[in-house]
Amino acid sequence: MRQFENFGDQRYQGYCVHCGGDDGTRDHAPSKTLLERPLPENLPVAPACRKCNSGFSDDEEYVACLLECVLTGTTDPARIARPEIARALYKNRKLQRLIEAGRRETDNGPVWDFDVARVRRVLLKQARGHVAFEINEPHLEEAASVWFGPLETMTAAQRDQFEGRDEGGLAACPEVGTRAMQRLLVVGDQVFEEDAWLTVQPGRYRYRVTQEDGATVRMVLSEFLACQVIWD
Numbered sequence: 001m002r003q004f005e006n007f008g009d010q011r012y013q014g015y016c017v018h019c020g021g022d023d024g025t026r027d028h029a030p031s032k033t034l035l036e037r038p039l040p041e042n043l044p045v046a047p048a049c050r051k052c053n054s055g056f057s058d059d060e061e062y063v064a065c066l067l068e069c070v071l072t073g074t075t076d077p078a079r080i081a082r083p084e085i086a087r088a089l090y091k092n093r094k095l096q097r098l099i100e101a102g103r104r105e106t107d108n109g110p111v112w113d114f115d116v117a118r119v120r121r122v123l124l125k126q127a128r129g130h131v132a133f134e135i136n137e138p139h140l141e142e143a144a145s146v147w148f149g150p151l152e153t154m155t156a157a158q159r160d161q162f163e164g165r166d167e168g169g170l171a172a173c174p175e176v177g178t179r180a181m182q183r184l185l186v187v188g189d190q191v192f193e194e195d196a197w198l199t200v201q202p203g204r205y206r207y208r209v210t211q212e213d214g215a216t217v218r219m220v221l222s223e224f225l226a227c228q229v230i231w232d
């Protein structure tokens, strides 16, 4: 990914974007666990304290494995194609059993019960990183809304809205100095043709940050799980 420097307001730098505590580490957003190796160069990073930087890793491993199991239809590491995930499931049998316990066979194939709070926590963490990185506007407060679900469960109208296909493009111009603005200057109109989505890794992770009345972060994991986080 092409990297841009942040020329935005300095007040928003120097503290953890997750808890507001002292920073000291750089936290990848998206987390490396949610991507595939080899990792893309120049991954976006957000300032984070040591505790937050490492405090989500079990949850992130859970989400990465859960997603892959759902997509593959099995928790059997021998049948999981992504090597990192297969390895994680071999190594962490407890996690494998936990995901397997949520699996039910139905006439329409397997259905999965999962830990909603855990998935929400991970998605919200990514969103906090994206919003801080892209528009230099950390949101420590609780989000006004967090929604997530499979892309395929959206109606056509919901999907258009989520993808940004029904927006006038320049309607929500990012603030001067933010990375989102610089991206706009460099990439020009193209950004809007692509609905301002940033692909971190094709097929694996993309996100989009917009400023309307507040900030909205949309993410798509594995072209399957869609998530939208809104801060007023």
Ligand SMILES: [Zn+2]
Binding pocket: 016, 017, 018, 019, 020, 021, 048, 049, 050, 051, 052, 053
């Ligand atoms: Zn923190």
